[in-house]
Amino acid sequence: MTPEELSLLIRSCLDNALAQGKLPLTPADLPETVRVERPRSREHGDWSANTALQLAKKAGMNPRDLAEIIAAGLRGHTGVKKAEVAGPGFVNITLDAGAAGELARTIVEAGEKYGNSESGADGHVNLEFVSANPTGPIHIGGARWAAVGDSLARILQAVGAKVTREYYFNDHGAQIDRFAASLLARARGEETPADGYGGEYISDIADAVLAAHPQRDPLREDDDTAREFFREYGVKMMFAEIKRELLDFRVRFDVFFHEDSLHASGAVARAVDRLEAAGFIYEKDGAKWVKTTAFGDDKDRVVVKSDGETAYYAGDIAYYLDKRARGADRAIYLLGADHHGYIGRMYAMARAFGDTAGKGGNIEILIGQLVNLVKDGKPVRMSKRAGTVVTLSDLIDAAGVDAARYSLVRAAMETTLEIDLDLIASHTNENPVYYVQYAHARTKSVDRNAEEHGVTRAQFDPSLLNTPADGELLAVLAKFPETVLQAAQLREPHRVARYLEDLAGAYHTWYARSRVTPRADEKVTALHQSRLWLNDAAGQVLANGLHLLGVSAPDKM
Incomplete structure (x- = not known):
C-alpha cells in the first residue's frame, strides 16, 4: 500500500462517517488530500495522520474522539494491521507486511514513471535561468543556476507542468559595447579598456573572429567600424561558446531570447504605452515614472529617462509581457544574489497588469546565493581562462559533470554554498x-x-x-x-x-x-x-x- 492509497483510504473513512451522520461536517469541510507521514519512532506504526486535529475545531469535537472514528473505519480493512489513536488526536497506522511489501511491485512495474504525477497545478511555466551577459564564460554562480534551474524544470515536468526553459541574452546595452571594445583592443595588441573585459577568452574570441574573416584588418579600419565588426561576430561566438558549455553540463534550453529583439520589435515602447494608458505613469524631472509604490514597491521606478531613452526596467516589463503572451501561466525567474532589488519592482509591475506575484503567482522570483570553491583547504578565486572568476568549465574540469551538478543542487538555493573540490572528486x-x-x-x-x-x-x-x-x-x-x-x-x-x-x-x-x-x-x-x-x-x-x-x-x- 502506497501513502497515496492510504490517504485515499482515510478520506473514504471520512466520507463514510459523514454519510452515517457521525461527523457534524459538510463534504466541503473535508480535505481533498489527507496527508500521512512517517512517525519518528517505528513503535508508533508505519504511518501517522493528524487529520482529526485539523478537523476537530470545525466539527466541535474532541480531537481524540474524531480520531477514533477514523481509526475504527480503518480497522479490519485489507492491508491495515492496526490503527490506534495516540497523543492529542493522531491516528497511527501499522500495515501488514503484505500491504507494505506490495510497494516494491508498484515501483518496479511503474519504472521510470514512479514518482511522477499530475498533482502539480502550475500549468505552463516559463522558467528562466542562467541568463548571463554574453560577454564571457559562465561563472560559478551561473553554474549553480544551470544545475538548479534544469533540475527544477525536470521536477516541475514530473508533476505535470508544461515547462519552457528560457535563456535571456542581455545583448542590448553598454556591456556589449565594452565587450566589443575589449576584443578590438586585444586584436590590435592594445591594453584592455579600463571598463573592459580581460582573460584569455578575449584573446581566443578575437583570434577566432579574425580567422573566420581573413579579409578584415581591424588595424586598417576606423574605431567605429572595427568595433561594430567585433560586436557582430564576437557576440555570436560568445553565444556559441556559452551554449556549448551548457550542453556539456547537460542543460538544454527551449528558447534563447535576445533582449535586443524587444527594442527592435517595438515591444518596449508598447509596454510603456500600455502602462501609460492604464494611468500608472507620471512625469517628473523630464522622465517618465511608473507608480510601482501603488503595488507594493518601495519606490517608484523610471521607465523613460530624461534624455528620451528607455530605462532597463522598461525592457524587463516588455519581456514579462512577452512571456505571458506566449502562453506562460507562470513566469519563474532564477536570479543571482545581486538581484534582490528586482523583486519589488517586478512584482509591482505584474500587479499593475492585474497579475498575481510571489509563490504560486503569475510571476515568481527566486534568489540564489554565492558559491565558494575550496581546494587543498584554500579558496579557489580565479580562472586562468576568465581572468577574474571561476567558470563552469573550470568546475567540470575539476570534478566532472555528475559531481558538479549534484554538489550545486544539494543545498538550498538561498544559502551560500561552499564546495570542496577534493571531496566531490573523491571515491568515498x-x-x-x-x-x-x-x-x-x-x-x-x-x-x-x-x-x-x-x-x-x-x-x-x-x-x-x-x-x-x-x-x-x-x-x-x-x-x-x-x-x-x-x-x-x-x-x-x-x-x-x-x-x-x-x-x-x-x-x-x-x-x-x-x-x-x-x-x-x-x-x-x-x-x-x-x-x-x-x-x-x-x-x-x-x-x-x-x-x-x-x-x-x-x-x-
Whole structure:
C-alpha cells in the first residue's frame, strides 16, 4: 500500500462517517488530500495522520474522539494491521507486511514513471535561468543556476507542468559595447579598456573572429567600424561558446531570447504605452515614472529617462509581457544574489497588469546565493581562462559533470554554498554523489549476481518482506512521490538530493542485512525472489531521482 492509497483510504473513512451522520461536517469541510507521514519512532506504526486535529475545531469535537472514528473505519480493512489513536488526536497506522511489501511491485512495474504525477497545478511555466551577459564564460554562480534551474524544470515536468526553459541574452546595452571594445583592443595588441573585459577568452574570441574573416584588418579600419565588426561576430561566438558549455553540463534550453529583439520589435515602447494608458505613469524631472509604490514597491521606478531613452526596467516589463503572451501561466525567474532589488519592482509591475506575484503567482522570483570553491583547504578565486572568476568549465574540469551538478543542487538555493573540490572528486562515502551513485551501482551488481545464481522475479510474495530493514527501506521508497511534489511546490530541488542520500543509506543498510542470492548450500526460494523485487525497486527510485537532478545512474563503479 502506497501513502497515496492510504490517504485515499482515510478520506473514504471520512466520507463514510459523514454519510452515517457521525461527523457534524459538510463534504466541503473535508480535505481533498489527507496527508500521512512517517512517525519518528517505528513503535508508533508505519504511518501517522493528524487529520482529526485539523478537523476537530470545525466539527466541535474532541480531537481524540474524531480520531477514533477514523481509526475504527480503518480497522479490519485489507492491508491495515492496526490503527490506534495516540497523543492529542493522531491516528497511527501499522500495515501488514503484505500491504507494505506490495510497494516494491508498484515501483518496479511503474519504472521510470514512479514518482511522477499530475498533482502539480502550475500549468505552463516559463522558467528562466542562467541568463548571463554574453560577454564571457559562465561563472560559478551561473553554474549553480544551470544545475538548479534544469533540475527544477525536470521536477516541475514530473508533476505535470508544461515547462519552457528560457535563456535571456542581455545583448542590448553598454556591456556589449565594452565587450566589443575589449576584443578590438586585444586584436590590435592594445591594453584592455579600463571598463573592459580581460582573460584569455578575449584573446581566443578575437583570434577566432579574425580567422573566420581573413579579409578584415581591424588595424586598417576606423574605431567605429572595427568595433561594430567585433560586436557582430564576437557576440555570436560568445553565444556559441556559452551554449556549448551548457550542453556539456547537460542543460538544454527551449528558447534563447535576445533582449535586443524587444527594442527592435517595438515591444518596449508598447509596454510603456500600455502602462501609460492604464494611468500608472507620471512625469517628473523630464522622465517618465511608473507608480510601482501603488503595488507594493518601495519606490517608484523610471521607465523613460530624461534624455528620451528607455530605462532597463522598461525592457524587463516588455519581456514579462512577452512571456505571458506566449502562453506562460507562470513566469519563474532564477536570479543571482545581486538581484534582490528586482523583486519589488517586478512584482509591482505584474500587479499593475492585474497579475498575481510571489509563490504560486503569475510571476515568481527566486534568489540564489554565492558559491565558494575550496581546494587543498584554500579558496579557489580565479580562472586562468576568465581572468577574474571561476567558470563552469573550470568546475567540470575539476570534478566532472555528475559531481558538479549534484554538489550545486544539494543545498538550498538561498544559502551560500561552499564546495570542496577534493571531496566531490573523491571515491568515498563522504562524497554525497559517490554515495548515492554507488548505491545504484550496487543494486545493479545484485542483479548480475542474482542472474548468475538463477534468482529471477518470477515470484513475488510481499509478506516475506517483513524484517526491520525491509520495512525501513520500503518506508523511504514510499516517500519519493511526496518528495518530488514538495520539491516542485516549494521550488526546492535540493529536497530530491537529500532524499536520495537517505535512500542510499537505507539501501546500504538493507544490503548488509539481506541476502538476495542463496548461499552455496541453499536453493532459490520465494524469499530470494521477493528480495530481488525490493532491490530493483530501490535501484529504480535511485535512478529516477538522479535523473531529476541531471546526474547519471551508473551500473558499475
